[in-house]
Every structure is written in C-alpha cells, then in structure tokens.
Amino acid sequence: MPLAGTRQLMEAARSAGRGVAAFNVITVEHAEAITAGAEAAGTPVILQISENAVAYHNGKVLPIAAASAAIAAEARIEVSLHLDHVEDEQLLHRAADAGFSSVMHDASKLDFADNVAATRSAARWGHDHGLYVEAELGAVGGKGGAHTPGVRTDPDEAARFVTDTEVDALAVAVGSSHAMTERTASLDFDLITEIRDAVPAPLVLHGSSGVADTDLRAAVRSGIVKVNIGTILNVAFTGAVRQALADPSLVDPRKYLGPARADVAAVVERLAATVSCPA
Numbered sequence: 001m002p003l004a005g006t007r008q009l010m011e012a013a014r015s016a017g018r019g020v021a022a023f024n025v026i027t028v029e030h031a032e033a034i035t036a037g038a039e040a041a042g043t044p045v046i047l048q049i050s051e052n053a054v055a056y057h058n059g060k061v062l063p064i065a066a067a068s069a070a071i072a073a074e075a076r077i078e079v080s081l082h083l084d085h086v087e088d089e090q091l092l093h094r095a096a097d098a099g100f101s102s103v104m105h106d107a108s109k110l111d112f113a114d115n116v117a118a119t120r121s122a123a124r125w126g127h128d129h130g131l132y133v134e135a136e137l138g139a140v141g142g143k144g145g146a147h148t149p150g151v152r153t154d155p156d157e158a159a160r161f162v163t164d165t166e167v168d169a170l171a172v173a174v175g176s177s178h179a180m181t182e183r184t185a186s187l188d189f190d191l192i193t194e195i196r197d198a199v200p201a202p203l204v205l206h207g208s209s210g211v212a213d214t215d216l217r218a219a220v221r222s223g224i225v226k227v228n229i230g231t232i233l234n235v236a237f238t239g240a241v242r243q244a245l246a247d248p249s250l251v252d253p254r255k256y257l258g259p260a261r262a263d264v265a266a267v268v269e270r271l272a273a274t275v276s277c278p279a
C-alpha cells in the first residue's frame with residue numbers, strides 16, 4: 001500500500017489508546033527487517049531515519065529515504081517515513097521532497113526561550129510543506145549537550161512549549177536514555193500522565209531500547225503514543241553478524257546480513273506488538 005502519513009498513524013493510535021513504534025533505519029536491511037517484523041505483528045509502523053544515519057550515508061538523505069519508502073510501499077501494513085533528530089536546517093528543508101511525512105526537529109540543547117523560537121520556526125516551515133512536526137523539551141538523556149542525566153520535562157513548561165511552537169508531537173524526558181544496551185531504565189509514569197494531561201499534543205518516548213517490555217506497555221497506558229526504538233535492533237543485528245563471522249571461511253555478506261535482518265525482524269515483531277497492545 002502507499003506510504004501512510006505519520007499524523008494518521010499517531011491519531012489512530014492515540015484514539016485507540018495504543019502506541020505506535022518508530023524504529024531506526026540505518027541500512028537497507030533495517031528497513032526490510034522493520035517492515036517484515038511489523039507485518040508479522042500486524043501493526044502499523046514508523047520507519048525513522050536520523051540525522052546521524054544520514055551523516056553515515058555520506059550526508060545523502062535521498063538514497064536511504066527512497067529505499068525505505070520503496071520497501072514501505074510494498075508492505076501489507078501501514079508504514080510512514082519519519083526524519084529524526086534533525087538539527088541541521090538544510091536537512092529539515094530537504095525532508096519534504098524526500099518522502100518523509102514527519103520530522104523531529106531537535107533544538108533541545110538550547111535553553112527554553114531559544115528552543116521555543118527555533119522550534120516554532122521549524123514547525124511553521126514544516127506545516128507549510130505538509131510535514132507533521134515533533135520537537136523535544138527537556139533533553140532525553142544520552143545525547144550529550146548541556147543537559148545532565150536525570151533531567152525531566154516539566155508539565156507546565158511542556159504545555160507552554162506546545163502552545164507557543166504549535167508542534168504536533170512532543171518528545172519528553174521521563175527517565176529513558178538514548179543508546180542503552182540494557183533494559184534497566186526506570187520511567188516516571190506519573191510524570192508521563194501529568195504531561196499528557198497538560199499538553200494537547202501526543203507524547204513521544206525516545207531511548208525506548210533501555211525500557212523493559214512491561215514498562216513500555218505501562219508508558220503507553222500512561223500517555224506515550226510514539227515509541228522510538230533503535231539500539232535494541234542494533235544489539236540483535238550485530239550479535240547475529242558476530243555469530244556468523246565466527247566462521248572464518250565466510251565471505252558472502254548475505255550470509256551474515258541475512259541472519260542479522262531476520263533477528264532484527266523478530267525483535268521488531270515483539271516490540272511492535274507490545275506497544276500496540278498496552279493492556
């Protein structure tokens with residue numbers, strides 16, 4: 001089916017009390033695995049490409065976006081394409097023509113007033129170009145910058161931020177941290193609910209790889225709609241590659257990328273089902 005819009009996936013999930021998983025694409029195998037895993041789970045899914053992943057592809061967004069969109073277009077489930085953690089305005093401006101229906105503009109390293117100003121301008125540009133715009137308030141741990149770990153999004157500030165910037169979705173700092181390889185994050189579920197009740201926009205959890213399955217369900221029940229997942233896929237991917245490469249006679253990349261893709265698809269199937277069925 002044709003690419004879905006992130007807005008429609010978010011609104012459908014929110015009104016049904018479900019979450020929608022957004023998985024990070026690095027290679028073409030990731031896009032194939034994420035789509036296959038979501039198909040197996042029978043859930044919609046968001047393929048997201050981060051600014052860092054674009055940098056890895058020599059700064060070129062179009063080839064990996066086009067490949068992801070083409071894979072998504074052949075899926076039996078709804079798939080949307082999202083550009084994640086964009087700090088570079090030039091990259092933001094290329095999103096609309098690269099097949100993305102949504103973008104996360106990340107000005108969270110700035111102080112509140114500057115974050116509002118930068119995000120409002122990005123949101124206006126995005127809306128003028130048909131994009132659904134996510135932003136972040138209270139840096140999610142693990143991305144460095146001026147913020148110390150343990151920072152939390154304040155519900156009143158979040159409400160002002162969404163009103164002032166007119167963003168469509170808000171990434172919040174509620175205890176998760178990027179790039180965790182163990183699932184030991186401790187989320188503040190009461191805070192999630194307080195922010196949900198204070199803010200009109202749906203909430204996004206970044207750093208979800210470090211959150212246990214039961215806590216992901218509880219996060220969705222508390223008010224998270226979009227659940228961003230990256231690192232745990234790469235733990236599976238790299239583990240499979242490492243295992244396959246234990247055979248020193250192996251030279252065909254398909255013999256190690258194939259198992260990696262299969263293992264990532266299995267993780268996606270489980271997590272896509274987990275967040276879309278929070279009860």
Ligand SMILES: [Zn+2]
Pocket residue numbers: 085140178206207228
């Ligand atoms: Zn993130």
